[in-house]
Amino acid sequence: MTRLALVGLGFMGQTHFRLHQASPDVEFVTVCDKLPARVAPQTVSLAGNIGGDPTPLDMSALQRFTSLDDLLVSAEVDCVDICTPTYLHAEQAIRCLEAGKHVICEKPMALNVEEGQRMIDAARAAGKFLFIGQCIRFWPAYEVLARLVADGSLGRIISAKFTRLSATPGWSENGWLLDSCLSGGALLDLHIHDVDFIASLWGLPPAVSTTASNRFSTGDPVDHVFTEYLYDDFACVAEGGWAMPGGFPFQMAFQVLGEKGVLDFSTQQDPALVFYPFDGDKYAPEVEPGVGYAREMEYFFSCIASNQSPTRVTPEDALRSVRLCLAERESAAIGLAVDL
Numbered sequence: 001m002t003r004l005a006l007v008g009l010g011f012m013g014q015t016h017f018r019l020h021q022a023s024p025d026v027e028f029v030t031v032c033d034k035l036p037a038r039v040a041p042q043t044v045s046l047a048g049n050i051g052g053d054p055t056p057l058d059m060s061a062l063q064r065f066t067s068l069d070d071l072l073v074s075a076e077v078d079c080v081d082i083c084t085p086t087y088l089h090a091e092q093a094i095r096c097l098e099a100g101k102h103v104i105c106e107k108p109m110a111l112n113v114e115e116g117q118r119m120i121d122a123a124r125a126a127g128k129f130l131f132i133g134q135c136i137r138f139w140p141a142y143e144v145l146a147r148l149v150a151d152g153s154l155g156r157i158i159s160a161k162f163t164r165l166s167a168t169p170g171w172s173e174n175g176w177l178l179d180s181c182l183s184g185g186a187l188l189d190l191h192i193h194d195v196d197f198i199a200s201l202w203g204l205p206p207a208v209s210t211t212a213s214n215r216f217s218t219g220d221p222v223d224h225v226f227t228e229y230l231y232d233d234f235a236c237v238a239e240g241g242w243a244m245p246g247g248f249p250f251q252m253a254f255q256v257l258g259e260k261g262v263l264d265f266s267t268q269q270d271p272a273l274v275f276y277p278f279d280g281d282k283y284a285p286e287v288e289p290g291v292g293y294a295r296e297m298e299y300f301f302s303c304i305a306s307n308q309s310p311t312r313v314t315p316e317d318a319l320r321s322v323r324l325c326l327a328e329r330e331s332a333a334i335g336l337a338v339d340l
C-alpha cells in the first residue's frame with residue numbers, strides 16, 4: 001500500500017488530511033507544516049470558501065515535521081501530497097521527485113510555464129508520477145458533462161458557459177492568496193478550475209479574449225475575470241472571481257447548450273444538475289456520489305498501486321491550463337485577444 005506524506009496543513013491540506021485518514025488506499029504516515037501548531041497532536045480546524053469540518057484533527061499517531069527536508073531524510077514514504085502555497089509548488093515538488101517520491105500537488109501547478117516545465121522534467125528524470133489536483137475533472141456533475149459531450153448525447157455544441165464565484169478568501173497563511181504575485185490571484189487560483197475543464201473537453205482554443213478587474217489586487221487585473229474562448233465552431237465563456245462580499249455563497253455553475261438540449265448545473269439549485277431536452281421533459285441525470293478531491297486521490301493512488309501513469313490530468317494538461325490562464329491575464333492587461 002502507498003505510504004503517504006502530506007505537506008502543508010492549511011485549509012486544503014486539512015481537507016486532504018481528513019480524506020487520507022479515511023482512505024483504504026493509503027498508509028498515511030506523516031505530516032509536515034512549517035508552523036508547529038498546524039502539526040500539533042490535536043490541531044484546530046480551519047475553514048475556507050467551501051466550508052469546513054469543525055472537528056479538531058488528531059495527528060498524534062503520525063510522524064510530524066516542520067521541514068520538508070527533514071521529512072525527506074527521515075520518513076519512509078512512496079508519495080508526497082503537496083498542499084502548500086502555489087509559489088512553493090515547483091521547488092517542493094522537484095525536491096520530492098528527486099528524492100524518489102511520487103507527487104500529488106494541488107492546483108494551480110505553478111505560477112508560470114517555466115516552473116511547470118521543470119516539474120515535468122523532474123518527474124521524467126526520476127521516473128515518478130506527478131499528478132496535479134485539477135479536482136473538477138473528477139467532480140461528479142462535471143464528469144456527467146464530459147461524458148455527454150464525448151458520447152454525442154448533447155449533439156453539436158452551440159454554447160457553453162462556466163461560472164465560479166467566491167467571497168474573498170480570508171484564511172490563507174500570512175494572506176498569501178491575496179497577493180497575486182504569490183497566488184496568481186483569482187484568475188490563476190480559482191478560475192483555473194474552469195479553464196482546465198474547458199481545455200479538457202475541447203482542447204486549447206486558438207485564442208482567448210479576457211476582460212478583468214481588480215477590487216484589492218494591484219498590477220494586472222486578476223480579481224474578477226470574464227473570458228471568451230475563441231473556438232471556431234461554438235461560443236464558450238467563463239466567469240471567475242473571488243471579490244464577492246463575505247456573505248456571498250460559494251457558487252459554481254455551467255450551462256452547456258447542444259442541439260439536443262441544455263445541461264444546467266449550479267450549486268445554488270436543487271437538484272443541482274438538470275437536463276432540459278428540446279424533445280421531452282426535463283430530468284435530473286444520475287450523478288455519482290462524492291467530491292472531486294476524494295475521487296481524484298482514489299484515482300491517483302490506484303495509478304500508483306498498478307504502476308500505470310495517470311492519463312486523467314497529465315502534468316502536460318495541468319501546464320496547458322497554467323499557460324491558458326497566463327494568456328488570459330495578458331489579454332486582460334493589453335485589452336486584445338491573445339493567440340495560443
Ligand SMILES: NC(=O)c1ccc[n+]([C@@H]2O[C@H](COP(=O)([O-])OP(=O)(O)OC[C@H]3O[C@@H](n4cnc5c(N)ncnc54)[C@H](O)[C@@H]3O)[C@@H](O)[C@H]2O)c1
Nearest residue numbers: 008009010011012013033034083084086106107108172173
Ligand atoms: N482544489 C481546490 O479546490 C483548492 C481550494 C483551496 C486551495 N487550493 C490550493 O491548495 C494550496 C494551498 O492553499 P490553502 O488555501 O490550503 O493555503 P493555506 O495558506 O491555508 O495553507 C498553506 C499551508 O502551507 C504551510 N506552509 C507554508 N510554507 C511551508 C513550507 N515551506 N513547508 C511546509 N509548510 C508550509 C502554511 O503554514 C499553511 O499551513 C494552494 O495551491 C491553493 O491554490 C486548492
